[in-house]
Amino acid sequence: MNIESQTGAVTCERRGKILVVTIDNAPVNALNSAVRRGLTEAIEKAESDDQVEAVMLIGAGRNFIGGADIREFGKPSLPPTLPEVCNRIEACSKPVVAAIHGAALGGGLEVALAAHYRLAVAGAKLGLPEVELGLLPGAGGTQRTPRLIGVRAALDLMTTGCRVDAKQARELGLVDRVPASEDTLAEGLAYTQELLALKARPRRTCDAAGLADKAAAAAELEAAHNSILGNTRGLVSPLKIVEAVRAALEHSFEEGLRIERKLFLECMESSQRAGLVHAFMAERDVWKLPETRQAAPRRIDQVGIVGGGTMGAGIAVAVLDAGLPVVMIERDEASLARGRANIEKVYDRLVERGRMSADAKATVMARWSGSTRYESLAEVDLVIEAVFEDIAIKQEVFAQFDRVLKPGATLATNTSYLDIDALAATTSRPQDVIGLHFFSPANIMKLLEIVVPSKASAEVVATAFELAKKLRKVPVRAGVCDGFIGNRILAVYRAAADAMMEDGASPWQIDKALRDFGFAMGPFQVTDLAGGDIGWATRKRRAVTRDPEDRYVQIGDRLCERGWFGQKTGRGYYVYASGSREGTPDPEVEAIIDEERRRAGVTPRDFSDDEIIRRYMAAMINEGANVVHEGIALRPLDVDVAFVHGYGFPRFRGGPMKYADTVGLGSVLDDIRRFANEDPRFWRPSPLLVELVERGADFASLNQHA
């Protein structure tokens, strides 16, 4: 019987003595103001209706509740607040049961913790991932969770943001029951009826005994605090979480809630929260494209890979891991054996570390087959070439594809800079050709640039995005140009770093300033890790088209001429003790830099860390604006996602374009104009940046058309 339908987002139906309260707010039942109001009204209804003896909370659709409504963040919040809703649920005089399926995350789990009893069906995913958004659980989570499951487990959940399944949640004590069936409604009703038969009373989490042993709890808090201190990667919210849990230990529940609220609002106001929420939304928006709206993907049941070197093998692992069969093509049996060995090496390492069983490896490898004949690709739905970066070689491979592949197969190249339009034009099916630019190691790195040549059909673009989904990659659509989105922008900010080095900053000062900014590594460390020879080859390739008037810093070339390619040769910008990945500053490199400064007629000067960041970021943002302006990236958010997932850009800053909005585009443009006084050829303001500043607009305004 439907006795009330309040906000539409929450409906109530009485089933006997139980008021079933359904949260129905697609897509993930986020706790927006209508849901918060609806939940409060539902509890009031239950209190005032004598026929209701218990309440059951359940989610419609695929989830219980996905959390607070992220889209409301940063906007004025309508009452009631979520902490008020949770307190109202907990205070209910009739037992409240949460019946959980799918996601019960963040505020969603906090609602469940405010209920008196909890059941989770298999497949449920519980967690407090607020930390991933620069927040802390702000609806009583920092106070109720340690009371329920103890300080250590609570801090673990809250500071890592990890999700647990129903069984783990039961073991932790987060839920009371994991039923045999996955029928959440039936199981929830049966459990609630059982509780009623037992005359169960409300059992409030605020009264749970997880903090009863104060000394033990305090010791756990200190231990966690120390390990978190060294591990926050520049994030503010993990330490605020510790502070909130400390309040749970040292104060009453009510006072703890008050402190939690204060800390939560501090996080909410922070630029880290804004950056992380932007990253979350942008990762979802990269999938929204004209082509994926226009066309459905083709089936992908079998994938071909040409080339078994580092890239080809890495891509093969990514595809095999997705459960798809792989046909690998190499030019001869020896190369094929090497390709297979490269793949096996990845799995052998997992087996050695106990992260994969030998049987599981055998099952995966059974999906692999190899051949030296292109005819073996006759049945594949999609093929990726990962051969040497040479247009003539790639054209030969594509001619073979054209000859042997079935109609409707997708032809992909893993090139990182070559003209894919030119490659497509050599085939009789340019509509089927696409770029799939994987990043090394291809089985680990999340970014996949999907490079769309002019003739590619919408169906082929949709198919490439479908492959990304199967491979659990983060895809970014890019247009054809030298370096696409990421490497094109990299070339520019790398040149800015080189110029600073020649002008007086040391590589180690630049690297440290960028690490302090939040990058995983500085640019010179990255070069040493990737191999200096890679950039050297690119520089040589570009030498023919380089304008002699452009500034060209030769320090990197001097190192490469000595065979100093970085970690793999034991020295590069840094020197590496044998077997070590930790480099130390090298006086000989300093001497080379000094010599180059003299050769270039540069009088070295001091750089502050702030100036290093300003120059590096201005170069990155300016080229990012060019890339958007030219349509190489559809939106600024695509640049952001590429940099967060492919170039170690600090996620908490959202990406370079979001960072630009944060500091203000006017300020970035002023910097560029100031730097242009020294080198006007390099520092040319992007027309898009100028236009946005003139209009008083920001990059975010271009994302709204996603």
Ligand code: 3H9
């Ligand atoms: C919090 O709870 C704070 C509280 O402690 C305190 C408050 C006082 N809100 O991921 P999907 C959208 S902080 C609004 O592709 P899936 C998403 O943008 C929150 N929208 O689906 C997308 O929209 P679109 C803590 C949300 O099935 C659509 O839903 N919670 C929210 O792969 C589908 O998303 C979290 O951090 C939201 N909370 O995965 C959980 N969540 O279609 C974040 C999603 O327009 N969410 N959307 O692109 C998730 O982890 C996953 O979305 C979830 C579903 C597992 C729920």
